[in-house]
Amino acid sequence: MGVRTAVPxxxxxxxxxxxxxxxxxxxxxxxxxxSRSVKLLSxxxxxxxxxxxxxxxxxxxxxxxxxxxxxxxxxxxSGVTKAAWVYVGPTNDGGWTQAHxxxxxxxxxxxxxxxxxxFKESVPEGPEAKQVMEDLIKDGNQIIFATSFGYGDALAExxxxxxxxxxxxxxxxxxxxxxxxxxxxSEDTIYxxxxxxxxxxxxxxxxxxxxPFPIPEVIRHINAFELxxxxxxxTATTKVVWxxxxxxxEVERKAADSLIADGVDAIASGQDSPASGEAxxxxxxxxxxxxxxxxxxxxxxxxxxxxxDWGPYYKKQIEAVADGTWKTGDYYGGIEDGFVHxxxxxxxxxxxxxxxxxxxxxxxxxxxFEVFAGPIEDQDGEVKIAEGETATLPELLSMDWFVKGVExxxxx
Amino acid sequence: MIxxxxxxxxxxxxxxxxxAGSVLxxxxxxxVLLSLTGHDAMETYQLLLExxxxxxxxxxxxxxxxxxxxFTGLCAAVAFRMRVFNIGGEGQLxxxxxxxxxxxxALGDGPVVITVxxxxxAGAICGAVWAGIAGALKAWxxxxxxxxxxxxxxxxxxxxxxxxxGSKSYWRELGGTGAMFPQGKPIAEGAHWPSVDFxxxxxxxxxxxxxxxxxxxxxxxxxxxxxxxxxxxxxxxRAARYAGMRTKRxxxxxxxxxxxxxxxxGASDVGDTxxxxxxxxxxxxxxxxxGIVVAALARxxxxxxxxxxxxxGGLSNAGRALQGPDFPAGLxxxxxxxxxxxxxxxxxFARYRIRRVAAEHAAADPAxxxxxxxxxxx
Numbered sequence: 147m148g149v150r151t152a153v154p155x156x157x158x159x160x161x162x163x164x165x166x167x168x169x170x171x172x173x174x175x176x177x178x179x180x181s182r183s184v185k186l187l188s189x190x191x192x193x194x195x196x197x198x199x200x201x202x203x204x205x206x207x208x209x210x211x212x213x214x215x216x217x218x219x220x221x222x223x224s225g226v227t228k229a230a231w232v233y234v235g236p237t238n239d240g241g242w243t244q245a246h247x248x249x250x251x252x253x254x255x256x257x258x259x260x261x262x263x264x265f266k267e268s269v270p271e272g273p274e275a276k277q278v279m280e281d282l283i284k285d286g287n288q289i290i291f292a293t294s295f296g297y298g299d300a301l302a303e304x305x306x307x308x309x310x311x312x313x314x315x316x317x318x319x320x321x322x323x324x325x326x327x328x329x330x331x332s333e334d335t336i337y338x339x340x341x342x343x344x345x346x347x348x349x350x351x352x353x354x355x356x357x358p359f360p361i362p363e364v365i366r367h368i369n370a371f372e373l374x375x376x377x378x379x380x381t382a383t384t385k386v387v388w389x390x391x392x393x394x395x396e397v398e399r400k401a402a403d404s405l406i407a408d409g410v411d412a413i414a415s416g417q418d419s420p421a422s423g424e425a426x427x428x429x430x431x432x433x434x435x436x437x438x439x440x441x442x443x444x445x446x447x448x449x450x451x452x453x454x455d456w457g458p459y460y461k462k463q464i465e466a467v468a469d470g471t472w473k474t475g476d477y478y479g480g481i482e483d484g485f486v487h488x489x490x491x492x493x494x495x496x497x498x499x500x501x502x503x504x505x506x507x508x509x510x511x512x513x514x515f516e517v518f519a520g521p522i523e524d525q526d527g528e529v530k531i532a533e534g535e536t537a538t539l540p541e542l543l544s545m546d547w548f549v550k551g552v553e554x555x556x557x558x
Numbered sequence: 559m560i561x562x563x564x565x566x567x568x569x570x571x572x573x574x575x576x577x578a579g580s581v582l583x584x585x586x587x588x589x590v591l592l593s594l595t596g597h598d599a600m601e602t603y604q605l606l607l608e609x610x611x612x613x614x615x616x617x618x619x620x621x622x623x624x625x626x627x628x629f630t631g632l633c634a635a636v637a638f639r640m641r642v643f644n645i646g647g648e649g650q651l652x653x654x655x656x657x658x659x660x661x662x663x664a665l666g667d668g669p670v671v672i673t674v675x676x677x678x679x680a681g682a683i684c685g686a687v688w689a690g691i692a693g694a695l696k697a698w699x700x701x702x703x704x705x706x707x708x709x710x711x712x713x714x715x716x717x718x719x720x721x722x723x724g725s726k727s728y729w730r731e732l733g734g735t736g737a738m739f740p741q742g743k744p745i746a747e748g749a750h751w752p753s754v755d756f757x758x759x760x761x762x763x764x765x766x767x768x769x770x771x772x773x774x775x776x777x778x779x780x781x782x783x784x785x786x787x788x789x790x791x792x793x794x795x796r797a798a799r800y801a802g803m804r805t806k807r808x809x810x811x812x813x814x815x816x817x818x819x820x821x822x823x824g825a826s827d828v829g830d831t832x833x834x835x836x837x838x839x840x841x842x843x844x845x846x847x848x849g850i851v852v853a854a855l856a857r858x859x860x861x862x863x864x865x866x867x868x869x870x871g872g873l874s875n876a877g878r879a880l881q882g883p884d885f886p887a888g889l890x891x892x893x894x895x896x897x898x899x900x901x902x903x904x905x906x907f908a909r910y911r912i913r914r915v916a917a918e919h920a921a922a923d924p925a926x927x928x929x930x931x932x933x934x935x936x
Contacts, residue, residue: 236887264882272839273831274878277619281609281879295739296839319735359723361739390723390838544737558724558740 227468229253229460230287231265232278234294235393235418241437242392242418243267246293246316249456253464261464271296279304283311289467291316291460294392301325312472314463316456317363321474328459330479333370333542334510335452335486337517338503339414339434340374342449342491345499346432347411350381352553353434354405355414356422358392360558362545367416369549370517371434376551378502385410386554395421402426412449420444432494439489448492450503455484482511518542523550562910572908580904584897591896595889602880602893610876617759617872622831624871626651628768629823630849631856631863636775637816639858640792642809646692646707648846649714650685650817652837654824656718657684659729659835662745662828673749674763677825685821686814688714693813697806703813711846718837729835742834751829764826768864771819775860788812820846855902873897 231250235243250263264287266278275297282290283304289312292301298318305313305325318327343353353375357364372384385408387401402413402422406429413426414434423444426433433444435451459477466472479485488507491500509515518537524530524547531537537545548556589599611617630647637644644650661680665673692710695701721729723740730736731743751763779785791798791805798805823845828835852870856862877890 266878266881267887269878270839270842272836272843273619273622274875277622277875278878280615280619284613298735319738359740362737390719546737557726 225468226260226262227257227289227464228262228264228285228287229289229291229464229467230263230282230285232269232275232282232290232292232297233265233267234269234271234296236267237265239393239418240420240440243293245437245454246291246456249460252457253460256461257464260468273300276300276304283308288312289314289464289472291463293317295319312463312467321476323474326463326474326477328477328479330454330485331481332452332454332486333366333517334481335488336367336436337370337374337510338488338507339450339452340371340376341378341503341506342374342495342499343371343412343414343432343434344375344377344379344382345496345502346449346494347379347382349379350383351379351411352382352409353384353412353414354402354408354410355384355386355416355554356398356401356405357386357388357416357554358418359390360388360556362543364416365548365556366542366545368552368554369545371414372549372551373517373522377506378499382551384414384552384554386548386552388554388558389417390558391417393418395419398422399425406431423447435489441490441492445492447494449495450491451489453487453489454479455487459485480511481507524548525550525552525556561913561915562906563913565909565911568908576904576908577901579907580901583904584900587900588893588896591889591893597885605879606873606876608876609879610872615759616875618761619875620868620872621759621761621765622871623875624867625762625764625768625826625830626823626843626845627848627852627870628765628772628864628867629826630820630845631852631867632768632772632775632849632860633816633820633823633846634850634853635856635858635860635863636819637812638853639779640788640809640812642693642696642792642812642816643704644689644692644707644813644816645704645850646689646710646817646846647820647823647849648844649707649711650688650820651824651827651846652711652714652718652840653688654681654685654821655828655835655840656714656721656729656824657681657821658825659742659745659828662749662833663728663743665749666746667748670748670752673746674751674829677745677749677751677829678767678822681821681823681825681828682818683821685824686818689817689820690810690814693810693817696813697809715837715841718835718840722835722837731834742836744834745828749829750833751826753830762826762830764823764830767822767826768867771822772860772864779860784808784811820849851898855898857905 229250231246233243233246235241237243237247247265250265253261254263264282264285266282269275269278271294275292279290279292279300291314293316295317298315298320301313301315301318302320302322302325304311305322309324311324313325315321315325315327317329318325321327347353353371355368355371357368368384368386375382375384385405387405389397389401391397398415398417398419398421402415402425405413406425410431412432412434413422415422415436418437420435420438420440420443423433423435423440426447427444431447432449433447434449435444437451437453439451439453441448441450459479463472481487488503495503506515510517516536518531518541520531520535521529521533522531527550530547530549531541546556548554585603588603592599592602609616610620630651633647633650634644658677658681661676662673665676688710689707692701692703692706695706696703721727722742726732729742731741735741736743753760753762754766779788787798787803787808790801791803791808795805824840827840827845832839848870852863852866855870856866873894877894880890880893881887
């Protein structure tokens with residue numbers, strides 16, 4: 147999507163096209179050219195028709211087998227459950243989508259013959275997604291996991307149209323009879339990564355945060371991060387740059403570079419790819435990742451990262467479909483059930499800091515500590531969560547303000 | 559030494575043999591790729607055809623996918639006919655979507671004729687203005703339109719992003735899930751464009767409108783004075799000026815027309831499919847750039863654009879059907895590209911013949927390559 151991919155192709159086209167239109171002698175008479183366009187039309191028509199014909203002819207057998215296959219596998223009589231995943235990015239994005247696909251692979255490994263999985267990657271959020279999911283349903287998939295917020299409209303529509311198919315929407319907002327949502331409290335683990343970052347920089351230093359979209363989910367994560375930083379480094383701040391994309395390594399990298407040029411002391415990422423970590427590595431700044439364990443690739447600068455473990459949830463839901471006990475719901479996993487957890491610590495995290503983080507992790511898991519517990523002030527010093535209170539779930543889900551200590555605009 | 563020579567006249571059989579041959583070659587080349595990567599070619603083609611065109615609901619989805627390409631394809635074809643290289647279909651479509659969604663929101667649940675007409679008009683005007691900027695610069699300041707239209711694409715994309723992601727504008731939905739994720743304000747249900755059910759498939763109003771525009775353009779280019787001017791100015795601007803044609807005005811007018819078509823494509827995106835301004839999805843889709851490919855494949859013929867758009871739409875839909883654990887998206891793209899390149903490449907043999915020539919003769923005449931000279935001077 148970046149300039150690098152978008153620019154050359156039209157430019158190249160523009161250089162090619164004069165050739166194809168203006169090959170004939172410059173003084174070509176207009177009538178000849180007009181009749182040529184009629185000829186071209188017929189050529190184009192023939193091309194289209196023959197392509198269709200070429201596709202049609204010959205392999206009726208394949209057609210029947212395909213239909214048969216999809217027809218029979220639609221039911222679970224055979225004991226095989228068919229499950230499909232729809233991903234917003236490529237399965238090798240080194241982050242979000244890769245983590246989901248790791249979950250799918252885990253399901254395949256652990257359920258073996260009892261499950262048949264497939265996926266579609268880089269599916270745009272729009273009418274294309276609906277088409278892709280309808281095709282997956284045609285193929286007999288009984289449960290579909292869609293792993294991006296933007297699939298919501300398509301899912302709501304299809305859930306109504308196909309009441310027998312189970313739909314699962316990661317990070318989704320609306321559930322229904324056969325449409326469940328699932329996500330996790332990564333703000334808790336991101337708070338812990340904030341502790342690692344706060345301890346890794348000088349007192350009163352600044353962490354640069356490469357953030358995707360100015361939405362409550364991400365704002366919540368950034369706030370949790372800064373609260374973690376402050377817990378060990380009270381005057382340290384977090385500086386935010388929005389990329390307006392979940393996955394675009396080039397843009398992510400540039401955003402990190404701009405933060406580094408601004409003089410931040412560490413980099414944290416909320417993006418799907420680890421590209422900002424490479425920017426941090428180039429300047430030897432401590433790095434907090436997201437979604438993927440890069441402790442080996444970025445060993446020199448690695449602190450830790452908040453990770454999701456989607457596999458167990460996927461396995462549980464598919465097993466529920468298989469034995470007919472699947473029920474809708476809004477799953478919100480946490481540290482306590484292992485849905486969110488931390489990546490291995492890098493060498494920059496001291497033993498003391500590791501001990502602090504582990505202590506807090508246990509406190510969150512047993513419920514004795516909450517990240518968004520008052521008093522918490524926003525950027526203007528207004529008390530948003532009073533002393534003795536904690537943020538309610540609706541407050542968390544609609545958070546549109548930054549805590550004091552975050553530099554940036556929560557409106558994007 | 560082998561050399562290509564332009565055919566003075568094309569024998570009749572070539573017109574059938576070449577396209578048929580190139581499609582066959584395309585399928586064979588694809589089959590080689592498929593078997594090299596361990597896939598059954600026949601089965602793959604069968605699935606492509608089924609999911610792109612023949613299976614239940616597939617043709618409807620293909621028409622939906624083809625609609626924006628039809629508009630951006632026409633946008634490019636119209637401008638390129640006069641050798642005005644409007645690369646800005648992308649931005650003009652986005653601006654059309656911006657205008658049309660505002661109209662759709664504002665007109666709300668009025669009579670469907672009014673809302674649809676209003677959206678088309680708003681889309682066309684916004685697209686025309688956006689292209690008109692580059693057109694005026696080209697006509698009266700002799701600015702390179704490739705650069706200006708391309709740059710304006712980024713401006714349009716960022717403007718649309720700002721309207722939905724960066725501000726609480728008229729276009730943005732703030733309630734409901736809009737509080738969780740920035741999204742466009744949906745147009746009222748009454749402003750959804752109608753569609754016609756043909757039994758086996760459904761055709762959105764946008765596709766119908768685009769086809770009508772294509773036929774209209776075909777007639778304009780064939781038998782009107784404006785069409786004649788476009789042809790002459792495209793072939794030889796100086797001759798056109800000597801003949802008393804107002805070339806500057808024609809350039810500006812053609813750019814505006816081209817942009818208006820892309821703008822209606824943006825209106826159709828809002829009215830036919832998404833019902834909101836969705837800047838992220840529009841940028842991801844890149845309809846404007848794909849439209850240039852459509853126009854080139856259709857040899858700038860408006861009616862051929864309709865069929866090529868359908869073909870491309872079906873191919874991209876079917877491509878997603880192929881994808882899966884054993885069939886990565888990259889391989890799908892390679893296969894699609896291969897099919898297109900071979901189908902297009904065959905055209906060369908309809909217009910040129912291959913001839914062996916003496917080496918010194920070829921060296922003495924380097925410019926006389928297949929269409930080589932214009933590529934250098936253009």
